[in-house]
Structures are given as C-alpha cells and as structure tokens.
Amino acid sequence: MPACPVCEADVPVSADALVHELVDCGDCATELEIASLSPPVLREAPVEEEDWGE
Amino acid sequence: MSERVPRARIAMLHGIVRREEKLLIEAFGRSPEIELVLLEERAMVFAPAAGYGFDAVLSRSVSFSRGLYARRIFEARGVPCFNSARVAETCGDKLLTSLALENASVPQPEFRVAFDETAALESMEAMGFPVVLKPVVGSWGRLVARADDRDAAESLLEHRAALPSYMHHVYYLQRYVDKGGYDVRAFVVGERVVAAIRRWSANWRTNTHRGGRAEALAVGDDLSSVCLSAARAVGGGMLAIDLFETRDGYLVNEVNDTMEFRNSIEPTGVDIPGAMVEHVLSQVTEGAGACGRLAS
Numbered sequence: 199m200p201a202c203p204v205c206e207a208d209v210p211v212s213a214d215a216l217v218h219e220l221v222d223c224g225d226c227a228t229e230l231e232i233a234s235l236s237p238p239v240l241r242e243a244p245v246e247e248e249d250w251g252e
Numbered sequence: 253m254s255e256r257v258p259r260a261r262i263a264m265l266h267g268i269v270r271r272e273e274k275l276l277i278e279a280f281g282r283s284p285e286i287e288l289v290l291l292e293e294r295a296m297v298f299a300p301a302a303g304y305g306f307d308a309v310l311s312r313s314v315s316f317s318r319g320l321y322a323r324r325i326f327e328a329r330g331v332p333c334f335n336s337a338r339v340a341e342t343c344g345d346k347l348l349t350s351l352a353l354e355n356a357s358v359p360q361p362e363f364r365v366a367f368d369e370t371a372a373l374e375s376m377e378a379m380g381f382p383v384v385l386k387p388v389v390g391s392w393g394r395l396v397a398r399a400d401d402r403d404a405a406e407s408l409l410e411h412r413a414a415l416p417s418y419m420h421h422v423y424y425l426q427r428y429v430d431k432g433g434y435d436v437r438a439f440v441v442g443e444r445v446v447a448a449i450r451r452w453s454a455n456w457r458t459n460t461h462r463g464g465r466a467e468a469l470a471v472g473d474d475l476s477s478v479c480l481s482a483a484r485a486v487g488g489g490m491l492a493i494d495l496f497e498t499r500d501g502y503l504v505n506e507v508n509d510t511m512e513f514r515n516s517i518e519p520t521g522v523d524i525p526g527a528m529v530e531h532v533l534s535q536v537t538e539g540a541g542a543c544g545r546l547a548s
Contacts, residue, residue: 220268
C-alpha cells in the first residue's frame with residue numbers, strides 16, 4: 199500500500215485505479231495523485247490553477 | 253470467432269484523472285470500435301513536425317489554456333478535436349460566449365464590459381444593483397462576485413484592479429437574475445439535449461462544484477430549443493449549458509466546453525459519458541472531421 203507523501207500514512211488504492219487519478223489521504227486529508235501503479239506511488243495533487251474548470 | 257477490429261483510434265487528452273475522465277475511459281472501453289490512447293498533457297512536448305497516429309482527440313484537460321493550445325496544435329495537423337479549439341476558445345471566455353449568443357439571438361442576462369474601474373462603476377449603476385462581476389476567463393465560480401450596492405461595487409472593483417493578471421482588468425458585468433434558489437444545467441451532445449438537471453443551492457452561486465444539489469429536469473421543447481440554439485451559437489459539440497429559468501423563459505448564463513457531469517448521471521439516469529463516446533465515434537466514422545459542428 200503506498201504511503202502519503204505528506205504524513206506517511208498508508209493510503210489504499212483501489213484495484214481499478216488509474217494513473218493520474220486523484221485520491222485523498224484518510225489521515226491528513228491531502229489530495230493526492232497516483233503517480234504510478236507499479237509500483238504504486240502517490241504524490242501531492244497539483245494545486246488548482248486560475249484557468250482550471252469547464 | 254474473429255475479434256472486432258477497432259474502426260477508430262481516439263486520443264483522450266487529460267491531466268489529472270477525475271471521476272468524469274474515469275467514466276469516459278470506462279465508456280470507451282465498452283466500445284469495441286474504438287482504440288483509446290491516453291495523452292497525459294504534462295508529459296507531452298508538441299514538436300512542429302510531429303505526426304499523430306490517431307483519428308481524433310477528445311480534450312478533457314481541466315486546464316483551459318492547455319486544452320485550448322493542444323487542440324490548436326492537433327487541428328493544425330489535421331486531427332479533429334472534440335470539442336474544437338474554436339468552441340473551447342468561445343466557451344472559455346465569457347465575453348466571446350456572450351457575443352456568440354447575442355449574434356444568434358439566444359436569450360441571456362443583460363451584460364456589459366468595461367476596461368476601467370470608473371467606467372465599470374458607472375455601468376453598474378446604470379444597470380441597477382445587484383450586479384454580478386465575473387472574470388472573463390475562469391470557472392467553478394472563482395472570483396464571481398455580486399455587488400448589491402455602490403459601496404460593494406467600489407470595493408470589488410478596487411480588489412479586482414489590484415490583481416496582477418491583465419485579464420482581471422476586463423470587467424464583465426452581468427445583471428443579477430433572481431433564480432429562486434436553483435439554476436438549470438442541460439447537456440447537449442451533438443444535436444440532442446441528452447439530460448438536464450436543476451441545481452439547488454443556498455448560495456447564490458448554484459454550482460455543483462460548490463456543493464449544489466442536483467435533481468433531474470425533464471427536457472421540454474422550450475429548454476431543448478434554447479439549448480440547441482446556444483450550442484450552435486458557440487460552434488456545437490458536447491456542451492453543458494447553464495441557464496436561469498425566469499417568468500419570461502430561459503436565459504443562457506454560460507456554455508461549458510469540458511463539461512462536468514458526475515453529479516448528473518445518478519439523478520437523470522442518463523449515461524452521459526456513453527453518449528459522448530457515441531458522438532465522437534459517429535463524428536469520426538462519418539468523416540465530419542471539422543470537430544463536431546452542428547448543422548445550423
């Protein structure tokens with residue numbers, strides 16, 4: 199199970215997860231991005247930018 | 253038994269993968285006629301002479317600028333994009349959207365644009381308070397503010413003028429519409445309104461991204477007509493139309509290019525990503541090529 203890069207808690211990643219999908223750390227609530235699946239690695243999700251949206 | 257050979261190789265441009273992108277990937281996976289290629293925008297470098305081995309691009313970038321410029325590059329190489337760069341450009345700019353709607357006589361709230369604080373303030377007074385001040389580029393209700401009186405307007409304009417980006421010094425002003433706690437979002441795919449919801453919120457900004465509650469809305473002839481007119485006005489394709497329902501009929505508030513639909517599938521029971529995938533495939537296999545244009 200990959201670790202949260204912020205608080206180092208284990209973060210479960212579902213079997214159907216995709217690279218670049220967002221997950222939340224259950225311990226510190228940081229929004230994380232799945233950087234890779236094999237091996238499973240998490241990084242902090244990019245911060246919302248001014249031009250993000252629909 | 254022979255396996256079906258995909259008829260189209262479709263690329264999906266994306267950054268972070270949200271619920272919408274995941275649902276679209278699943279929908280693509282259900283179509284044996286499509287081979288899906290995932291293009292992660294942050295890993296890409298666009299070289300002038302590059303060729304691309306796919307038939308079309310579905311842009312799902314959460315970034316307006318990345319999605320727009322990537323589409324311009326693909327289209328310059330003859331790869332059709334859904335929606336087109338022109339549609340993205342129009343929908344991504346509130347003034348361009350308003351001008352397109354106005355040119356097509358699509359009903360919308362009264363709007364004005366000023367480039368100077370004093371001119372903006374005078375314009376707001378002339379419109380009558382409350383007035384909504386919006387950035388011309390931006391989404392999810394960011395920096396959208398309602399000025400209830402002159403004092404509030406002066407403060408808002410002063411703050412806006414202090415922001416560094418020149419885009420914040422283009423003052424897009426819209427007459428406030430008292431919408432009774434909800435607005436309407438309708439999903440246009442090609443030449444159909446496939447679903448619509450009412451979005452309820454205690455906040456005057458009824459945006460499900462801000463926690464609004466969605467409920468299904470039956471698509472009547474009047475809603476369908478104004479939505480298809482709005483879609484045609486901006487160039488057509490797959491679009492989320494935000495509207496106010498007033499005593500005088502619907503007013504189109506915004507037209508969204510990279511539509512978000514996660515909160516609308518459950519209440520409406522409509523497979524919106526499935527309809528989008530079908531639309532892309534039909535456009536590619538019918539050779540429409542020019543990026544999801546609607547017949548006008």
